Amino acid sequence: MLRLGVNIDHVATVRNARGTPWPDPVEAARVAEVAGADGITAHLREDRRHISDDDIARLMETLSAPLNLEMAATPEMQAIALRHRPHAVCIVPEKREERTTEGGLDVAGDAGRMADFIAPLREAGSRVSLFIGHDPRQIEAAAKAGAAVVELHTGAWCDLGIEGRLAEQQAELEGLRAGASLAAALGLEVHAGHGLTYQNVGPIAAMPEVLELNIGHFLIGEAILRGLGPAIAEMRRCMDAARGNAG
Ligand SMILES: CC(=O)[C@@H](O)[C@H](O)COP(=O)(O)O
Ligand SMILES: NCC(=O)COP(=O)(O)O
16 A cells, blocks of 8 residues: 655645744644545754744644654754654755755765664654665665665656656656665665656556655645645545556
């Protein structure tokens, strides 16, 4: 079964554009759960541009589905994760000036620090995931650092499709396939996400090693047009069709 984690960050983006309490990402999480999301993902950025500390506290209080807290590898974020002990913590690279998460973590170049950062989170009971590209060096380093999961960054695959660079997109897909297979062989659970849409989710969902997709920006955009529940149902249909278990 391929799980769908719904990322609610950009409900908070709309809320924060006006400084009102609405739309509430926690209410969006509740709607997503009812619509069949297997989990909720929220990225608490250091600059708090969308999800806030209070959102994380309320998600922890009210959510039945597992929460996947995305965060940078900083002492501040580690303390927040240790206080809340979410089901999963996904460590992502973060740059203040970026529009969205660019590339994956450099685990190989920072192996000791990453292992030290992961250990207390794991001891606190959170499943630790590292958001990385498909470079074999990074996957091997993630396994050595003690991660339970790797989430493969699908952003480049998605962007190459938008730009019509189809040969390069195919090469990127081959890299993701090889990465998924290596990660599973090393005993890591494999997730994928970033930039996924109804149109491009198929080849990623079809990879047998991938057990979870985290999808946000596109789904929240679709929710404006057709409602969050129907948008999630359509994404689930696309995922199931690609996985070969369409009803
Ligand atoms: C880590 C990741 O891929 C997503 O959580 C994404 O970062 C959503 O947040 P932004 O759109 O602010 O990058
Ligand atoms: N980790 C990826 C994620 O949570 C959602 O990314 P996006 O669909 O908002 O690009």
